[in-house]
Amino acid sequence: MGDAKLEIASFAGLTTSVVALGGWWLMRRRDAALRECVSTIGWRNVGSDPSLTRRRRGTPFGMGHSNRVSELVEGRHGDYQASSFAYRYATGHGRSRRSWDFHVVEIGPPTWLPTVQLTPEGST
Numbered sequence: 001m002g003d004a005k006l007e008i009a010s011f012a013g014l015t016t017s018v019v020a021l022g023g024w025w026l027m028r029r030r031d032a033a034l035r036e037c038v039s040t041i042g043w044r045n046v047g048s049d050p051s052l053t054r055r056r057r058g059t060p061f062g063m064g065h066s067n068r069v070s071e072l073v074e075g076r077h078g079d080y081q082a083s084s085f086a087y088r089y090a091t092g093h094g095r096s097r098r099s100w101d102f103h104v105v106e107i108g109p110p111t112w113l114p115t116v117q118l119t120p121e122g123s124t
Contacts, residue, residue, distance in 0.1 A: 034071060043075025052085065058117050060102045064089035081108040 053067035072085040
């Protein structure tokens with residue numbers, strides 16, 4: 001019976017290692033594709049800027065905790081400065097913790113305009 005437990009533990013350890021390695025490989029592949037795409041259009045891959053989580057207002061910024069910006073890219077779209085990034089925050093703790101993921105695209109016009117925010121219907 002002890003051999004069966006050892007085999008199960010070994011299989012579980014091997015499976016966990018393969019899954020972790022596969023996840024790491026997929027993340028590296030995605031990052032490489034993002035860098036290639038960004039360089040093709042003449043933008044710059046910044047990666048992350050923690051200060052963005054404090055400098056922005058409105059939904060989804062300022063909500064929850066563990067706020068994080070990733071996949072930040074910047075460049076020009078025509079005559080306008082633009083950026084695109086993934087934004088994540090969490091609510092709750094422990095077993096009730098939930099992560100919320102968003103993708104934000106900003107286009108800076110050459111003059112001041114009122115804030116425009118697009119959200120899915122029914123969410124505020």
